[in-house]
Amino acid sequence: MSAIVQAEGLVKRYRAGGEEVRALDHVDLAIARGDFVVIAGRSGSGKTTLLNLLGALDAPDAGKLVVAGMDLVQADEAARAHFRLWRVGFVFQAYNLIRALSAWENAAFVLELRGVPKKERKKIAFAMLARVGLAGMEMRRADELSGGQQQRVAVARALAAKPELVLADEPTANLDRGNAESLVRLMRQLNEEEGITFILASHDPTVMAEARTLITLEDGRIVATESR
Ligand code: ADP
Ligand code: MG
Numbered sequence: 340m341s342a343i344v345q346a347e348g349l350v351k352r353y354r355a356g357g358e359e360v361r362a363l364d365h366v367d368l369a370i371a372r373g374d375f376v377v378i379a380g381r382s383g384s385g386k387t388t389l390l391n392l393l394g395a396l397d398a399p400d401a402g403k404l405v406v407a408g409m410d411l412v413q414a415d416e417a418a419r420a421h422f423r424l425w426r427v428g429f430v431f432q433a434y435n436l437i438r439a440l441s442a443w444e445n446a447a448f449v450l451e452l453r454g455v456p457k458k459e460r461k462k463i464a465f466a467m468l469a470r471v472g473l474a475g476m477e478m479r480r481a482d483e484l485s486g487g488q489q490q491r492v493a494v495a496r497a498l499a500a501k502p503e504l505v506l507a508d509e510p511t512a513n514l515d516r517g518n519a520e521s522l523v524r525l526m527r528q529l530n531e532e533e534g535i536t537f538i539l540a541s542h543d544p545t546v547m548a549e550a551r552t553l554i555t556l557e558d559g560r561i562v563a564t565e566s567r
């Protein structure tokens with residue numbers, strides 16, 4: 340397995356009212372292609388900051404970062420935007436669906452940004468919704484779906500883009516235990532069957548239990564890396 344993420348000496352600082360916070364403090368990280376990684380650590384440990392750097396949603400202050408073959412430190416904004424659209428899929432805590440659109444339109448959202456024709460978009464979106472266990476729900480409006488179903492639509496949306504890498508920030512935070520378990524099992528299944536690399540940030544024990552590689556952050560530093 341070759342590395343899909345290579346990071347060396349990653350530093351990210353925030354300034355909050357004159358105080359400097361080191362959200363990431365010299366993080367070295369190598370993640371193998373095809374891995375299922377959970378980044379754990381208590382609130383404020385730097386999980387979201389790290390995921391945002393990996394997804395090119397934000398840029399480091401120092402260090403090296405290569406993700407899916409792209410040097411995210413050297414890349415200009417156009418290259419970073421291209422990377423976000425074509426190389427990674429995102430799943431967020433709050434689902435981030437467009438409420439008034441149907442499940443399939445939400446699942447097809449990234450494809451629309453990419454200019455895929457409607458007929459093709461619909462075909463891919465329906466297939467992805469079936470893949471996440473939502474066959475028959477394609478025409479439902481997002482705001483008529485349960486939290487667990489909405490998060491599955493978000494996973495379908497991430498997958499429709501055929502990414503090498505899916506980044507998920509606290510994906511179970513708004514789900515009850517049963518829905519959290521089935522969502523993580525779905526992600527794990529997609530990882531095993533499609534070979535997609537998953538990197539999840541979560542302090543949910545249900546999620547941590549499914550990790551193949553568990554990385555623990557504390558005050559912006561990696562304090563443990565565990566492979567199972
Ligand atoms: P986690 O996701 O593990 O809860 P974060 O990455 O969100 O941690 O935050 C890491 C640290 O950086 C925390 O101390 C947090 O308060 C700080 N931080 C995060 N985002 C900002 C920001 N936009 N401005 C100032 N400080 C921030
Ligand atoms: Mg967070």
